[in-house]
Amino acid sequence: MNPKQFLLEECENIQLVLGEMLSRDYLAGGAADFHHELTQRLEILRRMIAPIEATDPDPISLFSGEVSQLSELAHRIERSHAGEFSWPFAEELRALTDPLCREDLRTPGREPIIRILAEGGLTAYRIFLENDLSRIQVFNRRIFTIVFPRTLKHLVLSHAIFGHEIGHAAWSIPRLRSRLSGEVSQPLFTSGPLSSVTNARAWLTNANAPAEVKEVIAQYNWVPENLNKDVLESWQEELLCDLFGLLTFGPAFLAAHQALLSTVDPHGFSFGDDHPPYVTRRAMLGRAIEYLGWSNHPGITEEFLRSALDQFWKGQLKDVRITGWPDVIESPQLSLAIQGLQSILGDVSRVLFIYPSALELQHILAMLEAGIPPCGADLSGAKEPHLRNVDFRTILFAGWVRWHCEPTITDSTVHDPTFSRINRLCERGMLQQRAINLVKKRPESGL
Amino acid sequence: MSALSKLDIRRRMSNQELVVSPLLSAKQMGDSSVDLRVGNVFLTVRARGISHVDPRVYNKKDATDGHENELIRRQKHERHEIPFETTFLLHPGMLALVPTLEWVKLPADLQGVVTARSCWAREGLSIATATLINPHYHGIITLELANLGQIPISLYPGLRIAQIAFYNLETSMPISEVRLSQFAGTFEPMQGNIVEGDEAFMPPPRKPPKADG
Numbered sequence: 001m002n003p004k005q006f007l008l009e010e011c012e013n014i015q016l017v018l019g020e021m022l023s024r025d026y027l028a029g030g031a032a033d034f035h036h037e038l039t040q041r042l043e044i045l046r047r048m049i050a051p052i053e054a055t056d057p058d059p060i061s062l063f064s065g066e067v068s069q070l071s072e073l074a075h076r077i078e079r080s081h082a083g084e085f086s087w088p089f090a091e092e093l094r095a096l097t098d099p100l101c102r103e104d105l106r107t108p109g110r111e112p113i114i115r116i117l118a119e120g121g122l123t124a125y126r127i128f129l130e131n132d133l134s135r136i137q138v139f140n141r142r143i144f145t146i147v148f149p150r151t152l153k154h155l156v157l158s159h160a161i162f163g164h165e166i167g168h169a170a171w172s173i174p175r176l177r178s179r180l181s182g183e184v185s186q187p188l189f190t191s192g193p194l195s196s197v198t199n200a201r202a203w204l205t206n207a208n209a210p211a212e213v214k215e216v217i218a219q220y221n222w223v224p225e226n227l228n229k230d231v232l233e234s235w236q237e238e239l240l241c242d243l244f245g246l247l248t249f250g251p252a253f254l255a256a257h258q259a260l261l262s263t264v265d266p267h268g269f270s271f272g273d274d275h276p277p278y279v280t281r282r283a284m285l286g287r288a289i290e291y292l293g294w295s296n297h298p299g300i301t302e303e304f305l306r307s308a309l310d311q312f313w314k315g316q317l318k319d320v321r322i323t324g325w326p327d328v329i330e331s332p333q334l335s336l337a338i339q340g341l342q343s344i345l346g347d348v349s350r351v352l353f354i355y356p357s358a359l360e361l362q363h364i365l366a367m368l369e370a371g372i373p374p375c376g377a378d379l380s381g382a383k384e385p386h387l388r389n390v391d392f393r394t395i396l397f398a399g400w401v402r403w404h405c406e407p408t409i410t411d412s413t414v415h416d417p418t419f420s421r422i423n424r425l426c427e428r429g430m431l432q433q434r435a436i437n438l439v440k441k442r443p444e445s446g447l
Numbered sequence: 448m449s450a451l452s453k454l455d456i457r458r459r460m461s462n463q464e465l466v467v468s469p470l471l472s473a474k475q476m477g478d479s480s481v482d483l484r485v486g487n488v489f490l491t492v493r494a495r496g497i498s499h500v501d502p503r504v505y506n507k508k509d510a511t512d513g514h515e516n517e518l519i520r521r522q523k524h525e526r527h528e529i530p531f532e533t534t535f536l537l538h539p540g541m542l543a544l545v546p547t548l549e550w551v552k553l554p555a556d557l558q559g560v561v562t563a564r565s566c567w568a569r570e571g572l573s574i575a576t577a578t579l580i581n582p583h584y585h586g587i588i589t590l591e592l593a594n595l596g597q598i599p600i601s602l603y604p605g606l607r608i609a610q611i612a613f614y615n616l617e618t619s620m621p622i623s624e625v626r627l628s629q630f631a632g633t634f635e636p637m638q639g640n641i642v643e644g645d646e647a648f649m650p651p652p653r654k655p656p657k658a659d660g
Contacts, residue, residue: 082528091530370463371585371632373550377469381460385470424634428550428587431487432469435548435605438531439471 003064004054010067011046017074018042024081031077033113034143041070041139076128076145079117085148088431089156090116092392093146093166096248100176100348101144101169112142123264124149127165129172144169154420156427157399160252161260163245170244171237176344180240183340188243189236193328194276200235201227204271209325212269213277226273235276239329240337242281246288247341250353252396254285254316255403262319279326284334286320287327289313291335300358308365308405315404356394364390364398364429368417373428374398376436387436395433399426451557451613453478459554465613466552466585475607482564482607486546486587488635489527489535496522502642506649524638534601537572537594544636546587548605553584556619559611561588567608571596574609582620584628589636 001009018038021031045066052059094114101112118124128145146165152158170176189195193203201224204213216222245253261278262268268278289295295313297306321327329337345352356364367374374395376388399422451459453476459465467481475482497519504516524544529535537543553559559580563572573593580588590609594600602608629639642649 082530083526087528087530367468370466370552372466372468372552375469379460379463379466379468381457381465381470383457384473385475387469387471421632428634432548432550434531435471435484436469438605 002054003060004049004052007049007060007063007067008046010071011042011049014038014042014067014070014074017071021074021077024078031080031115033141034077034115037113037139037141037143038070038074044139045070073143073145076115076117079119079150080115081118084118084150085116085153086156086159086427088427088434089159089392090146090148091434092430093159093162096351097144097146097166097169100166100351101142101173112144114144114146116146116148118148118150118153120150122149122152123260125159125161125165125260127169129169154427155423156430157252157396157403157419157423158256158260160249160256160393160396161245163247163249163253164241164257165245166248167241167244168237171241179344180341183344184243184337185236185240187333187336187340188240188329190333192330192333194232194236194239197227197229197232200232203325203328206325210269212267213271213325216269216271231273234274235271238275239281239284242285243288243337243341246285246353247338247345248351248353250355250393250397251289251294251312251316252393252400254289255312255400257285258282258316268319276328277326279321280328282320283322283326284329286317286322287329287331287334288338289317290322291331291338294355298355300361302358302362305358305362305365308401311406312401312404350391353393354391356391356397360388360390360394361398361401364394365401367429368398368402368422368425371417371425373425373432375429375433377432387440389437389440390433392430392433395426395429399423448558448614448617450479451615456481456613459557459613464554465557466550467611468550469548471605477610480610480612483551483561483588483590483609483611484548485590485602485604485606485608486548486635487529487531487604488546489529490524490544490636490638491527491541493522493525496524500641502645503649505640505642506646506652507640520638529604531604534603537592537600537602539571539594539597539599541594543592544638545590545592545602546635547590547609549588550586551580551584551588551611553580553582553613554619555582555621556616557582558614558616559584559588560614561590561609561611564608564610570600571598572600572608580611581625581628582616583622583625584631586631586633587635589630589633 018035021035024031045063049059049063049067052063094116097114098112101114124147126147128143128147130142130144146162148159171180193199203209204227205217205224242257245257249256261281265278268282271277295309295317297309300306300309342352364374367379372379374390376390378385378387380386402417402422403419456465456476456479460467467483470476470481471484500523501519504519527535535543551559561574561578561580563574571594573595574590588609588611592602592608629643630637
């Protein structure tokens with residue numbers, strides 16, 4: 001069998017897998033768009049492979065890569081069963097990502113295909129992007145694959161970390177990248193340790209750097225030359241995406257960020273080609289919270305709520321050092337960057353996190369406190385139930401606050417508020433909120 | 448024991464002694480009951496799961512082969528997550544365990560009784576057997592749906608198919624006296640332990656297999 005025959009054989013195999021895909025039970029909306037796109041791509045590849053010489057190494061090598069990539073895309077759908085991740089959350093994420101990532105490829109206004117799947121690992125959260133736009137333009141639509149950690153299925157509070165991943169997705173879209181670069185990245189890194197490779201090397205090897213950093217440098221035989229332009233750009237992108245996460249998911253992002261990253265890097269001083277030290281990210285987020293004023297509980301006077309929020313912010317900000325070596329972004333830089341990002345996100349429906357009203361937060365927290373899934377339901381038994389839109393990020397925020405605060409109601413029929421249980425209540429609340437939204441959208445069906 | 452009227456139900460809800468959440472419309476409240484909606488998970492028996500229901504595999508005191516018993520219990524059901532605006536077909540003779548969309552919380556002095564809504568019952572849909580909800584219960588309610596008709600029934604999450612009526616107990620159940628149901632606080636249907644407390648009536652535990660050699 002020559003290489004060309006083998007490639008065509010593999011195309012047949014992919015065709016079979018695509019056929020099998022239709023018999024499976026995938027997420028709401030089915031896999032129709034994904035299936036259609038992959039089928040089209042397969043046809044294009046077949047047509048392109050047909051005229052090549054059987055053993056011509058260059059096209060064989062090129063198309064073996066393309067066929068392999070198609071095989072991987074087809075395989076990923078196998079991990080996309082609705083029972084493997086929290087679909088109420090996934091649907092919210094899809095609704096958030098879709099308008100943001102809408103872009104022009106061949107046909108103006110074509111939205112990307114967003115596929116959601118589950119994989120193993122605590123830090124499986126990510127978005128696979130098709131980055132090679134020249135190649136994608138041969139095809140039709142860009143495929144975004146959102147990956148949830150399989151075992152954290154119900155931990156919707158941790159899923160707030162997706163704000164960071166959406167940032168990476170936005171960064172890969174030329175239209176958004178250009179604005180993010182000019183309005184966020186530029187002010188953020190206009191000066192300071194991360195403004196240039198030279199400054200970054202000097203900062204990392206500074207005599208005043210913490211002992212833990214020196215240990216990391218010694219342990220991995222790290223030399224300043226390792227920090228090149230690509231590494232610096234990756235670090236800058238990470239910080240930008242953290243800011244993106246904070247402004248899209250609100251305080252829940254900060255809590256998820258802390259829970260996940262401090263678990264994988266408890267000391268906070270590790271760094272690599274892709275990530276700057278965690279402490280610098282925390283410092284920037286801490287400074288951003290100061291700027292946004294969220295920890296001052298805007299507009300909230302109720303003592304119960306203030307106390308609960310105090311406990312939340314105390315827990316979140318206790319290890320943040322907004323001074324000294326980890327503090328790489330100055331306030332004026334950060335405020336300009338936040339304003340820029342708020343302007344970009346504000347242009348896309350629903351993407352920017354809006355701090356909830358005191359009344360809303362109190363209502364959601366009270367439901368959690370009583371062990372009831374939090375949503376915009378009316379519990380009063382009124383003749384005409386008053387249904388409200390509650391943003392899922394408010395539910396996540398309230399969930400994290402509930403986790404941090406001491407219970408004020410003792411109801412022995414309500415289970416201890418374990419983290420897992422709070423997550424399940426929030427997930428259930430998000431599901432119920434979808435039902436509320438459906439009825440509000442089509443009131444004639446519910447009234 | 449007396450049944451609660453719509454006015455009683457509203458009064459008990461207003462101070463949140465009684466919770467049925469979310470109530471999506473005025474129509475959901477009957478004169479002496481509250482309608483319950485289909486949730487988003489369907490548990491059905493797997494066609495290739497187990498040959499029959501054997502209480503013995505639930506008997507934790509008969510731990511001859513814990514893995515085998517666990518496997519049998521786990522293999523019994525197939526789980527389907529059905530998002531809104533999609534359907535699940537309930538075939539004639541089929542049993543499906545389905546959660547209500549609503550979260551229900553009962554106080555110390557109320558008991559709930561769940562039945563099918565009459566309009567659905569006329570289509571052959573039966574909300575089977577286990578209809579009593581005890582005081583202090585909280586969580587979703589599992590509906591045991593069976594299609595007693597001759598043709599399949601298409602079910603969509605959110606449809607009102609069941610109803611719950613509430614009855615006053617003559618004496619409130621203090622929490623200290625309550626043995627919370629094995630299903631209290633659950634978020635989706637699960638199979639119960641059908642032999643719990645009745646182990647005395649089960650055959651003596653099987654002897655563990657002898658090791659080779």
